[in-house]
Amino acid sequence: MKTRLSVNVNAVAALxxxxxxxWxxxxxxxxxxxxxxxxxxTVHxxxxxRHIRRKDVRDLVDMLRKDYPGKELCLEGxxxxxxxxxxxxxxxxxxxFVPDLPGQTTSDHGWDFAANDALLRGVIEVIKRSGSRVSLFVDPDPAQPAKAAxxxxxxxxxxxxxxxxxxxDADLEKTRLAEVVATAHAAKEAGLGVNAGHDLTPDNLPALIAEVPFIREVSIGHGFVADALIHGFAKSVERFQAAMGER
Structure with missing residues (x-):
């Protein structure tokens, strides 16, 4: 299984x-x-x-269904x-689903499952009835996936x-990578698919994918757009896909 790239275009809308x-x-x-x-x-x-508007979401889903069958839209919020x-x-x-407060700049923490158990069970049931797949944003902590399941x-x-x-900081990077890897394996053991996102780049993706080749999707926005300012949107797709072994 190759990890697949979903491009978050929030930064495009913010500009x-x-x-x-x-434009x-x-x-x-x-x-x-x-x-x-x-x-x-991916859009949030x-x-x-302040960046993606609801009209953008409707325009994107129309475009994808008409011109890109087989490509996906992930709606985050x-x-x-x-x-x-x-x-x-x-x-x-x-x-x-992310546990963001309205004024947050970006998603920066996972769900507190104990405090939000009833909320999450209810909204997940609704979304699954509508036919969408459901993912939950979690901290890099191997205790979390079982709670998501x-x-x-x-x-x-x-x-x-x-x-x-x-x-x-190479030593700290190894520690933080180990936390992500342990969480991914715990999710696999719980029967969940694994996605990853935030501050991933062509430089740090190879080590992650080497340790967790079963990650199904990475959603990348800020790092992607920063790379694209140098290399261009199309070339950055190639660069990120090469870094994760999708090419």
Whole structure:
């Protein structure tokens, strides 16, 4: 099984929203990534629409279903009423539930399962009835996957921010990588699919994939767009896929 790349285009939308103009186009840049070989697109429509707007989500799902059969849309967000209604309306391939507060800059911690057991069981049941796969954002802690399985998740996405953040400290990087690896193996033992995301780059992906070749998907936004500023959107797809063994 090769790990597949889903490109998060939130940063594209954030740049567009700096002006009252239609560029850079979220669908246009997504097309470039998909044409270059990305397996899908990830977006996180926040309540204030500071980057991805609900119209973007609808435009993306229309584009994918019309022009890219077999490619996926992952919709990421906190399961409030508005987000749940959007998920039920568009029926993305995957819904990633994250425990974000409304004002957070980015997702930076996994679910507290004890505090959110009833919430998660309820929203997962609703989303599965609508036909979408469900993933839950978890900290790199091998105790977490069994809890995700217990509430009904299909997959977890391991928060790899702590691993990506220690790029200048080789010893700490090994420690953080070991935490991610242990969490991935615990998820496999619990019968869950494994995704990963946050601060992954062509430099730190090879070590991760070598240790956890059964990761099904990496969702990359900030690191991807930073790389694309140098190499271009299409070339960065190639670079990330080569780093994870998808090419």
């Amino acid at each position: 567009r929203n700096r002006r009252d103009l239609p 850079p186009s979220v669908t246009g840049m997504s097309r470039i990534a998909l044409d270059a070989g990305a397996k899908g697109i 429509p926040r309540p204030d629409e 906190y399961p409030d009423n508005r987000f749940m209604a959007l998920c039920e309306e568009i029926k993305p391939d995957q819904v990633l 217990a509430v009904g998740a299909d997959r977890i996405e391991i928060y790899t921010g702590p691993y990506g953040a220690c790029h200048s």
